[in-house]
Amino acid sequence: MRKIAALFALSPFLLAIGVLWAPQAHASTAGFQAGDIMNDTVMAKSKSMTVTQIQHFLDSKVPTCDTNGNQNSEMNNSGVPDYNGNGSIQRWEWGKKKYGQTKFVCLKNYSKNGKSAAQIIYDAGQTYSINPQSLIVLLQKEQGLVTDTWPLNIQYRTATGYGCPDTAPCDSQYYGLTNQLKWAAKMFRSIMDQDPDWYSPYVKGTNARVYWHPDTGRCGYASLNIRNWTTASLYSYTPYRPNQAALDAGYGTGNSCSSYGNRNFYSYFTDWFGSTRTVLVKVGSSPAIYLVWGSNYYPVPSNTILSAYGLTDKTVATVSQSQLDTYTLGPALSRVVRFGSDPTVFLVDGGDIHPVTSWGLLANYDYNSSDKIDFSDTTVKDLFSVAPTLKTLARKSDGSIYVADASKKRLFPDSATFSTLAASLSDDGTKSYSNLSKTLVDSLSDGSPVLLDGKIVKSKSTSTVYLYENNSLLPYSASEWSAWGKKLDYDFFSASSLSQITPAGDTPGYFATNGSTNYVVSGGKKYSMGPTTMTAWGMVNGDFDTRTNASLSRLSSAGSIGSLISNSSGGVYKVLSGAAIPYVTSGDFTGSGNSWSSVVKVPNEVISSLDSSSSIVFKPGSLIRQPNGAVSLIDSGFVRHSIPSMEIFNAYGFKWSSVRNYGQNSLDVYTDEPLKSLALVSGSTHYLADSGRLFMVSPTAYGSSQFNFSPSNEVALQSSKTISGLDKSKTLEQFITSSSSPIIYKVINGQKRPLASMASFYANGGGTTKLRVLSQTFIDSLPTGAVLN
Amino acid sequence: MSMQKSTSKRNIILIVLGAVLLIALGIAAYLYFTPKTATTEPDTTNYAPPTSEETKQGQDIKKQIVEEDLSKNEQADTPKKTFSQQITTAEKTDGTLYVRNEIAGVYQSGTCTLTLVNGSKTVKKTAGVQALAKTSTCKGFNIPVSELSSGTWDLILSVTINDMTADDTAKVAL
Numbered sequence: 028m029r030k031i032a033a034l035f036a037l038s039p040f041l042l043a044i045g046v047l048w049a050p051q052a053h054a055s056t057a058g059f060q061a062g063d064i065m066n067d068t069v070m071a072k073s074k075s076m077t078v079t080q081i082q083h084f085l086d087s088k089v090p091t092c093d094t095n096g097n098q099n100s101e102m103n104n105s106g107v108p109d110y111n112g113n114g115s116i117q118r119w120e121w122g123k124k125k126y127g128q129t130k131f132v133c134l135k136n137y138s139k140n141g142k143s144a145a146q147i148i149y150d151a152g153q154t155y156s157i158n159p160q161s162l163i164v165l166l167q168k169e170q171g172l173v174t175d176t177w178p179l180n181i182q183y184r185t186a187t188g189y190g191c192p193d194t195a196p197c198d199s200q201y202y203g204l205t206n207q208l209k210w211a212a213k214m215f216r217s218i219m220d221q222d223p224d225w226y227s228p229y230v231k232g233t234n235a236r237v238y239w240h241p242d243t244g245r246c247g248y249a250s251l252n253i254r255n256w257t258t259a260s261l262y263s264y265t266p267y268r269p270n271q272a273a274l275d276a277g278y279g280t281g282n283s284c285s286s287y288g289n290r291n292f293y294s295y296f297t298d299w300f301g302s303t304r305t306v307l308v309k310v311g312s313s314p315a316i317y318l319v320w321g322s323n324y325y326p327v328p329s330n331t332i333l334s335a336y337g338l339t340d341k342t343v344a345t346v347s348q349s350q351l352d353t354y355t356l357g358p359a360l361s362r363v364v365r366f367g368s369d370p371t372v373f374l375v376d377g378g379d380i381h382p383v384t385s386w387g388l389l390a391n392y393d394y395n396s397s398d399k400i401d402f403s404d405t406t407v408k409d410l411f412s413v414a415p416t417l418k419t420l421a422r423k424s425d426g427s428i429y430v431a432d433a434s435k436k437r438l439f440p441d442s443a444t445f446s447t448l449a450a451s452l453s454d455d456g457t458k459s460y461s462n463l464s465k466t467l468v469d470s471l472s473d474g475s476p477v478l479l480d481g482k483i484v485k486s487k488s489t490s491t492v493y494l495y496e497n498n499s500l501l502p503y504s505a506s507e508w509s510a511w512g513k514k515l516d517y518d519f520f521s522a523s524s525l526s527q528i529t530p531a532g533d534t535p536g537y538f539a540t541n542g543s544t545n546y547v548v549s550g551g552k553k554y555s556m557g558p559t560t561m562t563a564w565g566m567v568n569g570d571f572d573t574r575t576n577a578s579l580s581r582l583s584s585a586g587s588i589g590s591l592i593s594n595s596s597g598g599v600y601k602v603l604s605g606a607a608i609p610y611v612t613s614g615d616f617t618g619s620g621n622s623w624s625s626v627v628k629v630p631n632e633v634i635s636s637l638d639s640s641s642s643i644v645f646k647p648g649s650l651i652r653q654p655n656g657a658v659s660l661i662d663s664g665f666v667r668h669s670i671p672s673m674e675i676f677n678a679y680g681f682k683w684s685s686v687r688n689y690g691q692n693s694l695d696v697y698t699d700e701p702l703k704s705l706a707l708v709s710g711s712t713h714y715l716a717d718s719g720r721l722f723m724v725s726p727t728a729y730g731s732s733q734f735n736f737s738p739s740n741e742v743a744l745q746s747s748k749t750i751s752g753l754d755k756s757k758t759l760e761q762f763i764t765s766s767s768s769p770i771i772y773k774v775i776n777g778q779k780r781p782l783a784s785m786a787s788f789y790a791n792g793g794g795t796t797k798l799r800v801l802s803q804t805f806i807d808s809l810p811t812g813a814v815l816n
Numbered sequence: 817m818s819m820q821k822s823t824s825k826r827n828i829i830l831i832v833l834g835a836v837l838l839i840a841l842g843i844a845a846y847l848y849f850t851p852k853t854a855t856t857e858p859d860t861t862n863y864a865p866p867t868s869e870e871t872k873q874g875q876d877i878k879k880q881i882v883e884e885d886l887s888k889n890e891q892a893d894t895p896k897k898t899f900s901q902q903i904t905t906a907e908k909t910d911g912t913l914y915v916r917n918e919i920a921g922v923y924q925s926g927t928c929t930l931t932l933v934n935g936s937k938t939v940k941k942t943a944g945v946q947a948l949a950k951t952s953t954c955k956g957f958n959i960p961v962s963e964l965s966s967g968t969w970d971l972i973l974s975v976t977i978n979d980m981t982a983d984d985t986a987k988v989a990l
Contacts, residue, residue: 076861080861083863084861084863087863087864087865088865088866090865101875101879102878102879102882103879103883125882125886160861167874167877168877169877169881170877170878170881171873171874171875171876171877171878171881172874173866173874174866174870174871174874175874175875175878179878179882181881181882181885182878182881185881187949188949188950189949189950190922190947190949190950191922191949191950192920192921192922192950192951193920193950194888194920194921195888195921195922196888197888198922198947210949211949214948214949225946226916226946226953226954226955226956227916227948227953228904228905228916228917228918228948228951228953229904229905229916230905230907230909230914230916232909233905233907233909233914234905234907235904235905235907235916236902236903236904236905237904238902241920243900243902248902263948263949263951263953264948264949264950265949265950266904266918266950266951277869278869278870278872278873279869279873291873291877295870298862298867298870299861299862300860300861300862301860301861
């Protein structure tokens with residue numbers, strides 16, 4: 028309940044919030060034109076307000092009338108008695124002393140012969156076809172009557188100041204509000220109509236001496252072109268022109284040569300009723316619109332031009348042809364203008380004029396000298412704000428920036444591009460731009476966008492993605508785009524703008540170079556390829572497409588690529604001599620000593636670019652049988668050791684179950700070094716294959732003092748993996764025998780010397796751990812020496 | 817407990833709705849009572865109370881009026897002995913030489929004599945005096961250029977009002 032009561036208590040304030048949300052007009056002396064204070068159209072607008080509206084306006088300017096003069100007097104109270112002895116001088120006391128007046132009638136309450144002041148003002152306007160708003164302003168600027176909360180009777184007597192010279196008493200024949208308004212309106216109308224019985228000191232279209240101040244000798248005058256009859260009538264009424272100090276002071280005080288009558292007329296009218304100059308007119312029902320300025324009128328050819336001149340918010344007054352004919356026809360408005368004898372050419376846009384430094388620069392905006400019009404009336408320039416010199420860099424209100432280039436607009440797609448390239452593309456080598464309207468900029472057709480090298484783009488209406496570099500577009504295939512990481516920087520260009528960039532006869536590709544480092548492109552990364560790998564890939568420098576560093580920077584660096592690659596379905600290859608040789612099992616891959624981390628997944632197209640091969644990569648130690656029956660032991664380095672006989676096969680202890688069958692060409696890439704019973708493994712360890720095992724042969728046993736083996740009878744096995752899994756548990760000893768003979772031999776100097784007896788065996792250094800059982804074939808291969816006792 | 821909470825919440829809603837309604841009524845009242853212009857053009861009239869600057873300017877005007885009125889009343893019985901006038905316009909436009917002046921003071925009658933001299937040539941025109949709002953002017957002079965030869969003319973404008981005379985001069989090139 029209390030809250031509801033509080034709401035009601037607040038209700039007046041809440042209502043006030045709503046009421047005070049009213050448009051507030053605030054103007055200064057900005058726009059004051061001494062030679063064109065008000066134009067004829069506005070002064071002649073007799074129907075601008077109804078009586079009711081005038082009354083409402085007068086009511087609004089005096090919210091509370093001090094009818095009884097009870098407020099303190101703001102006048103010079105010197106000599107005014109404090110009649111009521113309250114210690115201060117009230118207005119009624121002042122009025123009583125000076126004028127015998129103690130009651131005050133505000134303008135809003137004024138009535139004479141049954142007519143209100145609003146009615147009197149309205150009637151004078153209708154009688155003489157004068158804007159009642161001008162008459163209201165006249166009452167204020169002459170007597171302060173509109174805002175006065177305690178007007179004196181003398182103020183109504185000379186309400187418009189008519190018949191009141193500066194330094195003499197007023198002429199009483201003009202006394203009274205009605206009379207004053209009538210004579211003022213009549214004078215305005217007579218001068219505007221150039222009534223042959225009415226002369227004025229000022230003539231439209233002439234350069235008149237208009238003085239600054241009544242002290243004409245001290246303050247002097249300036250020559251002023253009087254541009255219309257209304258302004259002539261205003262100076263005829265109040266013959267002084269406000270100087271700059273008066274204009275700068277707003278409603279305040281200027282300097283000793285300042286006059287305020289015409290300034291106040293302009294300021295009050297602008298603040299209370301709007302512009303004193305209707306600049307746009309049309310004749311009757313004709314749609315053609317004209318700009319009226321000074322003594323000329325100019326056809327407005329289009330809404331675009333209207334907008335360019337900043338006039339779209341101006342109301343269009345309807346006039347008669349005869350009224351329009353009082354002005355001189357000027358050229359149809361254009362965006363390209365000059366004023367008077369000033370050689371400067373301007374481009375008009377959004378109410379601004381941009382000075383143009385050259386026709387060449389303007390041509391970028393698709394305008395030339397044939398578009399130019401000349402305003403002989405240089406005051407038309409007051410319509411505009413002077414903007415900075417026109418630049419080829421143009422910014423629209425939405426923030427987008429273009430460079431105007433040969434009648435086209437080229438978009439900077441982002442701030443980074445603008446920051447980097449704008450200066451190089453601008454007319455003056457700087458990044459300064461002109462703020463221009465959407466209409467002007469969009470009137471230019473799309474040119475190619477401004478792009479930095481390495482940007483990846485597509486149009487909004489097509490699907491092709493391009494790499495941009497060196498003023499060209501390189502189209503990606505779907506796979507290439509994927510290899511380049513499916514990046515996309517801009518997808519909003521029109522197809523027509525992109526089509527203006529030269530298409531390159533090249534694609535971004537999978538093999539790229541910056542001239543010093545070669546790369547394979549895959550998965551958004553770049554893998555450097557060194558000389559060794561290039562040899563394995565069978566590639567030369569010319570196989571790599573030169574790309575800019577900017578383009579290559581779009582790829583993250585991923586180290587180097589070797590000869591192990593995989594395709595999209597996981598197939599792994601070894602690249603050798605330009606061919607991609609597949610691994611068929613993961614065991615072959617890992618058994619070859621490879622790490623999965625060394626494999627680089629590449630696009631299938633990269634693999635397709637390599638020679639295909641029927642060969643297969645097998646791990647060392649693999650036993651591969653070809654359809655022709657040949658069996659090979661696989662070594663590393665693409666070496667195989669064909670097994671020449673079952674004897675050798677068995678000597679090594681190979682198992683048929685380990686043999687894998689592949690195609691005849693599966694070993695094409697391998698170099699064959701036939702397997703022998705004697706083998707040098709990894710260049711360091713000798714073995715003798717016999718009886719299904721490998722006997723390690725020490726250097727002593729190998730040497731001439733014992734078995735005297737020859738390297739020519741030996742096969743080199745590259746990798747120890749070749750014999751992994753085979754029995755290598757025993758070393759070759761000097762004492763040998765076979766399972767088929769009881770004779771024990773001691774091998775000395777390459778000869779087998781039979782031992783006469785077991786005693787001889789032991790006497791010659793033998794022992795059970797030193798006796799080796801070998802095949803009879805091997806034993807028979809050794810020459811026999813003398814018996815050892 | 818829950819019934820008290822719902823009642824309090826309802827009151828808050830009612831208060832907010834009430835406030836919105838009152839503000840809306842205020843806006844509606846403003847729009848209703850703001851008179852529309854008789855024309856179809858937007859009404860740009862400022863119906864707000866005067867600003868302090870506008871009011872002060874009005875007060876200053878009033879003070880000046882009162883001062884002038886009171887000082888003029890003291891001079892009321894003192895006849896003027898002199899007046900001034902200045903040529904304001906002396907320019908040829910569209911085949912006509914316009915010569916205008918401004919006379920300080922409001923006079924219903926008088927005589928203006930314009931003498932134009934170019935070497936040995938002299939042209940003289942006369943006209944009456946017309947009262948304006950705060951000054952006066954000679955009723956003339958629109959002189960067809962055909963009446964004058966080319967060259968530079970000296971203009972002497974002499975105005976006589978109530979036995980007082982004031983002169984001003986100008987030059988005009990034709």
